[in-house]
Amino acid sequence: MARILITGSADGLGRAAAQTLLDEGHDVVLHARNRERLTAVRALLDRGAAAVAGxxxxxxxxxxxAEQVNALGTMDAVIHNAGVYTGARILPVNVVAPYLLTALVRRPARLIYLSSGMHHGGRPSLRGLDWTGRRVTASYSDSKLFLTAFAAAVARLWPGVYVNSVDPGWVPTKMGGPGAPDDLRLGHRTQEWLATSDDARTTGGYWYHQQQREPHPATQDEHFQDELLAELEKFTGTSL
Structure with a gap:
């Protein structure tokens, strides 16, 4: 059985994945924005899930x-699920945090990053970005393009780790809204599969419902990937 960290797992797809993985007998580490938010997953904690907050x-x-996670031991997989759709927090939460956690959490065997089909509408430009989140300088689509490019870069640079990104579809979560047309179960099945299955020992893929898809061409551009890594390293002071 695997030990799996899922960021942003107090609700939505993160919580759904945690529930399924616990049902399957895996060790799950939940993450919430603060300790108060963990009350929403009390039932999962009572079943043995661990938790970190920040x-x-x-x-x-x-x-x-990252320090809290490392204190719990080495993870077999990390699902970078946390994300926001609007506001100034888009770059810090959707891009900077996955970068920092990837750099600082003890390296797992598998890494999964939650992208979006909307990344195809993102702008492959790093000019004028405010990584601090004090100003809105990027859209959700931009952030998911950056994250998908980052995942591809990690897959390239860390050949010993299975690294993939996932489009979960437009599903009826708090972010997606009640009218979202896609299947909620399929929305979290792919990341669970990539985190645990012997049939998912693959890397560098962009997935939708357990099928590989073609991402935005810019995400596969090694020069763009390297520019993105340099920007994130400069901002955080932390090297991948």
């Missing part, structure tokens, strides 16, 4: 989350 929009708190 606001991923804050660099210092993200570093602390």
């Amino acid at each position: 606001d991923l929009a804050d660099v210092a708190q993200t570093r602390d989350v």
Whole structure:
């Protein structure tokens, strides 16, 4: 059985994945923005899930989350699920936090990053971005393009780790809204599969419902990937 960290797992797809993985007998480490939010997953904690807490929009708190995770031991897989759709927190939560956690959490065997089909509408430009989140300088689509490019870069640079990104579809979560047309169960099955299955020992893929899809071409551009890594390293002071 695997030990799996899922960021942003107090609700939505993260919580659904945690529930399924616990049902399958895996050890799950939940993450919430603060300790108060963990009350929403009390039932999962009572079943043996561990938990860490910290606001991923804050660099210092993200570093602390990494320390909390490392204190629990080595993870077999990390599902970078946490994300926001609007507002100034988009770059810190959707891009900076996954970068920092990837750099600081003891390296697992598998890494999964939650992208979006909307990344195809993102702009492959790093000009004028405010990584601090004090100003809105990027859209949700931009952030998911950056995250998908980052996942591809990690897959390239860490050949000993299975690294993939996932489009969960437009599913009826708090973010997706009640009218979302996609299947909620399929929305979290792919990341569970990539985190645990012997049939998912693959890397560098962009997945939708357990099928590989073609991501935005810019995400596969090694020059763009390297520019993105350099920007994130400069901002955080932390090397991948």
